[in-house]
Amino acid sequence: MTESELRAAVLAEARTWLQTKWHHAARIKGAGVDCANFLIAVYAAAGLVPEFALEHYPADWMLHRDEPRFVQVLAQYTRRVEAGLPGDVAMFKFGRAEAHGTIVTAWPEVIHAYRKDGMVVLSDASKGELAERFAGFWRLNAFPD
Numbered sequence: 001m002t003e004s005e006l007r008a009a010v011l012a013e014a015r016t017w018l019q020t021k022w023h024h025a026a027r028i029k030g031a032g033v034d035c036a037n038f039l040i041a042v043y044a045a046a047g048l049v050p051e052f053a054l055e056h057y058p059a060d061w062m063l064h065r066d067e068p069r070f071v072q073v074l075a076q077y078t079r080r081v082e083a084g085l086p087g088d089v090a091m092f093k094f095g096r097a098e099a100h101g102t103i104v105t106a107w108p109e110v111i112h113a114y115r116k117d118g119m120v121v122l123s124d125a126s127k128g129e130l131a132e133r134f135a136g137f138w139r140l141n142a143f144p145d
Helices: 003-015 035-045 069-074 128-133
Strands: 078-081 090-095 098-107 110-116 119-124 132-138
Touching: 003 035, 003 098, 003 110, 035 098, 035 110, 069 090, 069 098, 078 090, 078 098, 098 132, 119 128, 128 132
Parallel strands: none
Antiparallel strands: 078 132, 090 098, 090 132, 098 110, 110 119
């Protein structure tokens, strides 16, 4: 597949998760997912990362620790970039660390499992709480710069 086909596959898969309820540490389409597991499910379905399980993590770890747990896992499959393209990850800081991952559809629009909305939704990251917390873009290693 070409890069544009892979990016389109990521977005198509992400959209199939819309309205899946938010549920901490879950990864079942149509039943429940959190933002970290949403990323793994989408990118694994598109063939860009292996399917893997996350170690146990408390839902509020980012409120009490500086350890960048989310970024440590993310960095195994991605790299930071200056601008986000469709299919890239946009990260947001909640608490003391980058702790919320989204998939860029067409910046600033993102798709993500958002606890505040209680489900996987499309959001405008330039408005509201997300705009105040934007932390940067990450690109899968399978995509060129």
